[in-house]
Each structure stands twice: as structure tokens, then as C-alpha cells.
Amino acid sequence: MRKITFILLVFVCNVNAQYVTTNTELSNAISAASAGTTIILKNQTWTNVQISINKIGTSANPITIKAETPGSVFFEGATNVKLGGSYIYFEGVVFQNPPASVSTGTPIIDFRTSSSSECNNCKVTNIKIDAFNQGTSQQTSVFKWILLRGSNNEISYSSFLGKHGVGSIINDNRDxxxxxxxxxHHNYFANRTPQGTSVVNDDNDQDAIRIGNSSTSLSNSFTEVYDNYFYNFVGEIEVISNKSGSNKYYNNTFEDYSGALTLRHGDNCEVFNNFFLANGKSFSGGIRIMGENHKIYNNYIQGTRAKYPNNSSTNGLAGINIHNGILNSPLNGYYQVKNTLIVNNTFIDCDLGIRVGATFSSSTQNQAPQDVVIGNNLMFENYTRAIQVTTQLTGTSSKYENNIKQNGVFDSFGSVTAAGNLSVSSGLLQAVGVLYKLPVNSPAIDYGSGIYTFLTNDVFGGIREVTFDAGAEEYGATGTIMPYTQTDVGIKVGFGASNTLSNNKEVIKKVGFKVYPVPTTDTLVVFSETTTIKFVKIFDISGKLLFETQANLKKIDIDIKHFSKGVYIVDADGYKSKFVVK
Known part of the structure; x- marks a missing residue:
């Protein structure tokens, strides 16, 4: 017999909740806020809202400003949000319809209220910024949507749509x-267009995310960027611009995009388990590498093109592009690549798989990559070069080991240690849906070489065997992680996809929502005392939609006999709670 026990009850009231309907009421509520306060924004269009909150919440009792119903609160006109102090959460708001002239020096959201009051342990979640752009005449002025500062902050389950002009979407400048x-994490970045045109260009500051700047790039940030989805994103050569140390980029999907994930400055970063699906789009790459001690592994890279839209070549891109450095490079120059591992990546239909020693200026950018291991990579149908060597690797630890190609060309590896590199005519990969995976008897199976303690899973989340395969996939590992697609937007990533409750440990009732009995057997009842319920959805903990119904009823009975044991999320008209099936 199954029983349901609710972790959180949707009818719990918060004595610190304040419902506000005007800008003045909002300002007064912010002034009076203390740890544990929740400020609820009435469902309506708010004009010229300027929030500045500098308060101290706690982990157990944060200060929350949130939409009454996510997606039904709209901030328009001359609006901005400034967060200072600690444990401030901002949720559920849509930013749209900017004024004719935007103040480009003021971001939409800033994680500080003044130069001496940054926000720490703060969160912006479940918001949407929809084409909130400067006018055409201002496109060359830098307008950044979110300035991320302080420490231990989070931006999650949000959508950033239609950015144009110069300026990052999310920028942690690291002063x-x-x-x-x-x-x-779990954000959706879509439909960016470059400054002044729809064609990619060389103007800087047109990225989605930038972590750091040149002046502080040799210090560590320890930021993690994961489970984000970049779609139809065209700006500059850097979709993500890393300019600090010890950051991790993983489980992200890039689809129909130009540019690349770029380790521009900083050391000790990891890039793994990402899907790059360029689909033949011009000026597209996977990963660009500068700096030291990076690990690049388990990435699936398909359909990249190292050419401008006019078909002229660029030295800045490839599936993985390893740049030359500058001797005694300035902070804003090109640091030599050293002590870097590039292992177990898969390349499909890329004009250039891995390029070694890329340079924009052979006279100054002449320090070859040093002590770099390129091993266990698969190159499938790469029609120009599987591995292009424009500058030979240096250092006693450098080697090419157990890389396999089907079609394409390996350039000469010179005197660098090379062993086990194979060229096969067939059988390496096979199409499975939109992806290519290992078939039975693929030469990549059990062909991995080397000891890499970080190589525990494959790109699909399957567990690697002791005798592991070459490439990003481990044959037979049955991992279930797949690249994000458009059908995942609002379900797994982006605005509306959050499957967790606000950290104030409650869900504010709209008008008397209840779920009962608690515990129950076999049937879940969702009930509203006064209003009709428009929809109910149930998700598993990964965000997969399991049940959905639409009705204009006050009481909805849901048969859960077929549910397995585990944790689930019920969403009734936007109000969510976890429950357990036993």
C-alpha cells in the first residue's frame, strides 16, 4: 500500500509575508524587512520599479521578494534591482518592454547596492528577461543585464531572451x-544577435556569461556553470568567457550557435560533459584554451565550422582550439597553455577536430603549448583535419595517445611522443537519433589509455569501467543524461522549470490551496477553498513531467497507484510542493 507524506504543506501561512500592490508599498516593505520576511508582488504590470535592498537574512530565514504567481508579474519601463547584504532571494518576475532609452550604465540586476555593500549567499531564480534592450542608437554602449558580485550567489532556472548590442548577459567582473x-545553472540563453547585425562580428562583450576580468584572472573564483542551455546564440567568439581560476563548466548544451566556450584567462579550470551541437553554423567551435592546468574531457562536439559567414577562415576556432601563448604575456594577452589534459572527447562532422598551436600573430603569439596530453579522443567524419598541428607541442610530458579517427587527417606529430593513434575506415560510431554513439564492436571500446582519476562517468552520466573506452561515451554504461532541447525549456531549464520550493520553506497559498489526506493511499487530492484550479502537474525529482491535467475545478483527484517509490513535485497553478510516495 502506498502512502504519501508531504515534506512541505502548501497551506502553511507565513506571518512575515507581506502582499504589496504599489511601488510605495514595495518600498515600505523593503524598509521594514528583516530575516524571514517574504514580500509578495501582486500579479500585475509594474512600471518603473527600482528595488534597492540592503538587508541581512540567514540561511534558515532568508529575505524573499517574489511574484505572487511566477510569470504574472511584469516589470516594465525604467526598472532595476539592486541586492545587498546576505541571503536575499528574488524570484518569479518577467522583465519586458524597456523604455525607449535605457541607462546602459545601470544593469537590470546588480548584486550590490553600493561599492561597499555586495550581496553574499543571494539568489536570483525563476526570472525572465525578454528583449530588454537598449535602443538602436545605444547598441555600441555596454549594457549588461546582470552584474554578479560578492560570493556564494546563485542564478538559476531563468530565461534570457533576445539580447542584442554590446554587454554580457551575466557578468561577474571580479573587482x-x-x-x-x-x-x-539550469538557465536558458536564446536568440542573441550581435551588435548592429544578425551576423557574428569581432566586437567584445557580446557573450552570455563572463567570469572575471584580466586584472584578477590569476586568482581563483571557484564558480560552477552547469546545466544551462544556449540556443540560437550569436554574438562573438566567446559564448562563455572564463577569466579566472578553478571554475567548472559541465552538463551544458550549446545548439545552433556561433562562438565557443573560451578559457580566455585563468588556470585550473575543468570543462566536461558538455554537448556542443553547432549543426554546421558558421563561426562555431567547442572549446578554446589558454592558461595552465586545465582538464578538458567527456565533451561531445558536433558540426562546428571554423569559418566566418563569408567562408573565410578564422584561427580562433576548432572543436577544441589550443592557442599559442605570448612570452611574458601581459594579463590581457595570451598565456601559454601548460600542463593541460584533453582526453576522451568525441568530435563528429567538425571541419577541424583539435587544432594545436593556433595563433593570431605568429610574431608575438609564439609560445607553443607545453606538457599537453591529447588522448583517447574520437574524430568521426571530420572532413578537413581530425587533428591539425600548426605548432608542435613542447615539454617532456606532451603526447598524443590512443586517438581514433574515421576519415579526416592527423597532421604530423613531429617528435612528440605518439602511440596507439588509429585510423579506421568504418564502425567507429553510428547514428542514434540526433547523436552518434558507439556500436557493438567499435574499435573505441576498451581502447582508453592512461590513469585519470576524474574520469569516473561518461558524457551521458554512465559509469566508466576500469578498462574504459576512448571518446566521451562508455559503451553499455546506460547513462540517461541527454543534451537539452527546445522541449525542455520551461520543464528542465529556463523560466518555469524550477522543481524546488523557495528556500523560505513554504509556499504561500493563493486562496486556501490544500493537498490531502496526509498521509494518503493511492489518491492525491488537490483542493482550493474558493478559486478554481486551472492545472495540476506532477514531476519527478529530475524535472520530468509525469502527469498533467487541466480543469476549472475546486477539487481534483489524482490516481497515483502507478507511481514508483520516490520523491515527486506537485504544481498546482504555479504553487509547488515536494511529496514522497512510499
Missing amino acids: SSNPNYHKI
Whole structure:
């Protein structure tokens, strides 16, 4: 017999909740806020809202400003949000319809209220910024949507749509060398167009995310960027611009995009388990590498093109592009690549798989990559070069080991240690849906070489065997992680996809929502005392939609006999709670 026990009850009231309907009421509520306060924004269009809150919440009792119903609160006109202090959460708001002239020096959201009051342990979640752009005449002025500062902050489950002009969408400028420990995850970045045109160009500051700057790039940030989805994103050569140390980029999907994930400055970063699906789009790559001690592994890279839209070539891109460095490079120059591992990546239909020693200026950018291992990579149908060597690797630890190609060309590896590199005519990969995977008897199976303690799973989340395969996939590992697609937006990533409750440990009732009995057997009842319920959805903990119904009823009975044991999320008209099936 199954029983349901609710972790959180949707009818719990918060005595610190304040419902506000005007800008003045909002300002007064912010002034009076203390740890544990929740400010609820009435469902309506709000004009010229300027929030500045500098308060101290706690982990157990944060201060929350949230939409009454996510997606039904709209901020328009001359609006901005400034967060200072600690444990401030901002949720559920849509930013749209900017004024004719935007103040480009003021971001939409800033994680500080003044130069001496940054926000720490703060969160912006479940918001949407929809084409909130400067006018045409201002496109060359830098307008950044979110300035991320402080430490231990989070930006999650949000959608950033239709950005144009110069300026990052999310920019942590790192004015100091203090570590940040930020988390940027489950966001949707879509439909960016470059400054002044729809064609990619060479103007800087047109990225989605930038972590750091040149002046503090040799210090560590410890930021993690994961489970984000970049779609139809065209700006500059850097979709993500890393300019600090010890950051991790993983489980992200890039689809129909130009540019690349770029380790521009900083050391000790990891890039793994990402899907790059360029689909033949011009000026597209996977990963660009500068700096030291990086690990690049388990990435699936398909359809990249190292050419401008006019078909002229660029030295800045490839599936993985390893740049030359500058001797005694300035902070804003090109640091030599050293002590870097590039292992177990898969390349499909890329004009250039891995390029070694890329340079924009052979006279100054002449320090070859040193002590770099390129091993266990698969190159499938790469029609120009599987591995292009424009500058030979240096250092006694450098080697090419157990890389396999089907079609394409390996350039000469010179005197660098090379062993086990194979060229096969067939059988390496096979199409499975939109992806290519290992078939039975693929030469990549059990062909991995080397000892890499970090190589525990494959790109699909399957567990690697002791005798592991070459490439990003481990044959037979049955991992279930797949690249994000458009059908995942609002379900797994982006605005509306959050499957967790607000950290104030409650869900504010709209008008008397109840779920009962608690515990129950076999049937879940969702009930509203006064209003009709428009929809109910149930998700598993990964965000997969399991049940959905639409009705204009006050009481909805749901048969859950077929549910397995585990944790689930019920969503009734936007109000969510976890429950357990036993």
C-alpha cells in the first residue's frame, strides 16, 4: 500500500509575508524587512520599479521578494534591482518592454547596492528577461543585464531572451581576487544577435556569461556553470568567457550557435560533459584554451565550422582550439597553455577536430603549448583535419595517445611522443537519433589509455569501467543524461522549470490551496477553498513531467497507484510542493 507524506504543506501561512500592490508599498516593505520576511508582488504590470535592498537574512530565514504567481508579474519601463547584504532571494518576475532609452550604465540586476555593500549567499531564480534592450542608437554602449558580485550567489532556472548590442548577459567582473563560489545553472540563453547585425562580428562583450576580468584572472573564483542551455546564440567568439581560476563548466548544451566556450584567462579550470551541437553554423567551435592546468574531457562536439559567414577562415576556432601563448604575456594577452589534459572527447562532422598551436600573430603569439596530453579522443567524419598541428607541442610530458579517427587527417606529430593513434575506415560510431554513439564492436571500446582519476562517468552520466573506452561515451554504461532541447525549456531549464520550493520553506497559498489526506493511499487530492484550479502537474525529482491535467475545478483527484517509490513535485497553478510516495 502506498502512502504519501508531504515534506512541505502548501497551506502553511507565513506571518512575515507581506502582499504589496504599489511601488510605495514595495518600498515600505523593503524598509521594514528583516530575516524571514517574504514580500509578495501582486500579479500585475509594474512600471518603473527600482528595488534597492540592503538587508541581512540567514540561511534558515532568508529575505524573499517574489511574484505572487511566477510569470504574472511584469516589470516594465525604467526598472532595476539592486541586492545587498546576505541571503536575499528574488524570484518569479518577467522583465519586458524597456523604455525607449535605457541607462546602459545601470544593469537590470546588480548584486550590490553600493561599492561597499555586495550581496553574499543571494539568489536570483525563476526570472525572465525578454528583449530588454537598449535602443538602436545605444547598441555600441555596454549594457549588461546582470552584474554578479560578492560570493556564494546563485542564478538559476531563468530565461534570457533576445539580447542584442554590446554587454554580457551575466557578468561577474571580479573587482577583487577573493574567491566567489557562485553557481549558475539550469538557465536558458536564446536568440542573441550581435551588435548592429544578425551576423557574428569581432566586437567584445557580446557573450552570455563572463567570469572575471584580466586584472584578477590569476586568482581563483571557484564558480560552477552547469546545466544551462544556449540556443540560437550569436554574438562573438566567446559564448562563455572564463577569466579566472578553478571554475567548472559541465552538463551544458550549446545548439545552433556561433562562438565557443573560451578559457580566455585563468588556470585550473575543468570543462566536461558538455554537448556542443553547432549543426554546421558558421563561426562555431567547442572549446578554446589558454592558461595552465586545465582538464578538458567527456565533451561531445558536433558540426562546428571554423569559418566566418563569408567562408573565410578564422584561427580562433576548432572543436577544441589550443592557442599559442605570448612570452611574458601581459594579463590581457595570451598565456601559454601548460600542463593541460584533453582526453576522451568525441568530435563528429567538425571541419577541424583539435587544432594545436593556433595563433593570431605568429610574431608575438609564439609560445607553443607545453606538457599537453591529447588522448583517447574520437574524430568521426571530420572532413578537413581530425587533428591539425600548426605548432608542435613542447615539454617532456606532451603526447598524443590512443586517438581514433574515421576519415579526416592527423597532421604530423613531429617528435612528440605518439602511440596507439588509429585510423579506421568504418564502425567507429553510428547514428542514434540526433547523436552518434558507439556500436557493438567499435574499435573505441576498451581502447582508453592512461590513469585519470576524474574520469569516473561518461558524457551521458554512465559509469566508466576500469578498462574504459576512448571518446566521451562508455559503451553499455546506460547513462540517461541527454543534451537539452527546445522541449525542455520551461520543464528542465529556463523560466518555469524550477522543481524546488523557495528556500523560505513554504509556499504561500493563493486562496486556501490544500493537498490531502496526509498521509494518503493511492489518491492525491488537490483542493482550493474558493478559486478554481486551472492545472495540476506532477514531476519527478529530475524535472520530468509525469502527469498533467487541466480543469476549472475546486477539487481534483489524482490516481497515483502507478507511481514508483520516490520523491515527486506537485504544481498546482504555479504553487509547488515536494511529496514522497512510499
